[in-house]
Amino acid sequence: MSRIMFLLVLGLCTFAGASSEAQESRCADCHFANPQADPDPNHLQDWDRSPHGRNRVGCDGCHKGNAATTESFLAHQGVLTSRNPSSPVHRNNLPRTCGACHTGAFVAFQKSRHLGLLGEGNADGPTCSTCHGSVGAELLSPRRLETQCESCHGADDVFPLPEVAFQGRLLLEEVVLVRELLGQATGLIARVEDDTRKREFEEALQQAEVPLTEAVQAAHAFVFDQMKERLTTARERSIVLLNALANPE
Ligand code: HEC
Ligand code: HEC
Ligand code: HEC
Ligand code: HEC
Ligand code: HEC
Structure with missing residues (x-):
């Protein structure tokens, strides 16, 4: 009885939400209605609250399968348990699965001895989920x-x-520090009244954000020389920007 109620409410929400993208992903709907299907009780909640859940990266983004059907057999074609070495979510295959969307981190990770360990089937090295869940x-x-x-x-x-x-x-x-500087700059830019100056500052902000993102991605080589170079650039640009904001004219 309570499950029927739950499905009804779920159905109403889906229609009320009226997003065709949301309706295309049946995996999450059915799994939330069958929580016993997941050996880890937190997996669904974690997904729901994660940047993936919020940005419409569905279950099939990592697990494959067919997210457009409510028919269990069809939905699970291509879905394999993580214990299967061919599964996209087997620890050895995660760099490629995650890397399909996160190219920057993946390219850097390919330079790392850690990837080599995974390739050799050595369980001593870290994979993407070791640090990101x-x-x-x-x-x-x-x-x-x-x-x-x-x-x-x-x-x-x-x-x-x-x-x-x-x-x-x-x-x-240092990444955290540069982010704080950029957060301050964002606050100051919001108060700039002149449109032309505002646009210049926004461009300068972007010029500082790009090397910061590149630094975090490059960090995935775990030999940090390239990361250091990008981080220095990001910090220098942030400081120049903050100085310009603090000293108008
Ligand atoms: C109609 C309901 C339903 C749909 C739709 C559905 N699942 Fe499932 N899924 C289940 C149930 C129930 C299980 C538990 C095992 C079983 O009974 O087959 C399961 C098992 C799984 C497993 C574990 C497999 C294993 O061998 O350990 C994964 C992973 C999974 N589903 C992912 C997905 C993905 C990805 C989609 C969408 C592409 C999806 N499911 C769609 C109900 C569903
Ligand atoms: C960002 C990648 C990612 C997304 C998105 C994701 N999962 Fe998983 N899932 C994994 C990984 C990796 C594992 C392997 C076990 C572990 O590391 O805890 C796993 C394990 C599972 C399992 C246990 C069976 C197994 O193969 O170990 C089920 C069931 C499951 N996921 C269902 C889902 C459902 C349903 C969704 C969507 C609501 C989903 N997952 C979204 C990565 C993901
Ligand atoms: C189908 C594409 C896709 C797959 C597969 C995928 N992600 Fe994501 N990921 C995204 C999107 C989209 C976002 C949210 C936007 C953003 O922050 O870039 C995101 C966000 C993230 C973030 C948060 C970034 C931040 O700044 O908060 C991390 C960390 C992450 N993903 C790691 C992973 C890992 C680890 C895996 C594999 C287990 C994975 N992703 C698989 C698309 C994907
Ligand atoms: C799950 C275990 C594990 C974790 C976590 C881990 N490593 Fe490693 N790392 C290894 C192993 C195993 C090796 C290989 C050592 C060898 O070749 O003898 C290695 C090798 C390395 C190397 C040598 C790479 C090279 O090209 O010579 C560096 C650098 C490194 N790790 C940095 C890090 C950093 C930094 C972190 C944290 C951000 C980290 N590792 C986290 C297991 C791990
Ligand atoms: C040894 C730990 C470790 C491993 C293994 C690891 N990461 Fe990361 N990752 C980090 C750290 C630390 C950050 C930076 C956190 C921050 O931005 O505050 C990060 C950040 C990220 C981000 C956010 C980048 C952005 O632009 O904001 C993504 C996406 C990501 N990692 C994906 C991956 C993928 C894909 C893999 C596997 C190929 C992986 N990570 C393996 C530690 C790790």
Whole structure:
């Protein structure tokens, strides 16, 4: 009885939402009605709240299958359990699955020894979900990143390179700092009244945001030289912009 009510409400919401895109994805609808299908009770909620759920990256974005049908057999064609080495969500295949949409991170990750480990079927290396969770919802804070690297590269561990964990943390702290500078600049730009000047500032803001995004992507090589170069550029441009905003004329 309660399930029928739930489906009715769900149906009403779908129609009320009236987005044809939302109606094309039947996977989530049916899985929310059958939560026992997922061994991890948080997976659906995590997805719902994640940037993926909010930006219409459906279940099929990672799992494949046919999202246009309510017929279970047809829907699951091509869907394989993550334990199957051919599954798009097997840990060894995640870089390619996620990388289909996140090219920048994937290209950098291809330079990393970590990808080589996955290719060899070695379970000691990290994959995308190690740091972002299985629905890609999570972004690590600098301290949590350090802990994550240390779980494999810590001084008392069998893997070498104990210094990389601290390096990674410092660089991510700088990412956070540059983001704060850009946040301040955004606030100041909103108050600029002259339209021409405002547009110039907005362009300068973009010029500083691009290398910051590139820095985060390049970080996925885990050898940080290119990231450092992009981050320095982003910081310099942010400071020039903030100075210009603070000193009109
Ligand atoms: C009509 C309901 C329904 C639809 C539509 C549906 N699923 Fe499922 N799904 C289930 C149920 C129920 C299970 C549990 C296993 C079973 O009974 O087949 C399941 C199992 C799964 C599994 C686990 C497979 C395994 O072998 O461990 C995945 C992954 C999955 N579905 C993803 C999807 C994706 C992706 C879509 C859309 C392309 C989708 N599902 C559409 C109901 C549905
Ligand atoms: C961003 C990628 C991504 C999206 C989007 C995603 N999943 Fe998953 N899902 C995974 C990964 C990776 C696993 C493997 C297990 C793990 O790492 O926890 C998984 C595991 C599962 C499982 C357990 C069976 C298995 O193969 O391990 C089910 C069932 C499932 N997902 C259903 C769904 C449904 C339903 C949706 C949409 C509401 C969805 N997933 C959205 C990545 C994703
Ligand atoms: C079908 C395309 C697609 C796939 C596959 C996909 N993503 Fe995403 N991802 C997106 C979109 C769209 C967004 C939201 C817009 C944005 O932030 O770029 C997003 C956002 C993210 C974010 C948040 C970025 C931020 O700044 O908040 C992370 C992290 C992420 N994805 C990681 C992953 C991981 C890890 C996987 C694989 C497990 C994955 N994605 C699979 C399309 C995809
Ligand atoms: C060892 C940890 C780690 C692994 C493994 C990892 N990432 Fe990341 N990723 C990070 C960190 C740290 C950030 C930056 C977080 C921030 O922006 O605050 C990040 C950021 C991202 C973002 C957001 C980028 C943006 O432009 O805002 C995406 C998308 C992403 N990663 C995708 C991936 C994909 C795809 C993989 C697998 C190929 C992967 N990551 C593997 C740690 C990792
Ligand atoms: C799940 C375990 C794991 C995590 C988490 C992890 N690594 Fe690794 N990493 C490895 C292993 C295993 C190797 C290979 C060591 C070897 O070749 O002997 C490696 C190799 C490396 C290398 C050497 C690459 C090269 O090209 O020589 C660097 C640098 C590195 N990791 C940095 C990092 C950083 C930075 C983090 C955190 C952001 C991190 N790793 C997180 C397991 C991990």
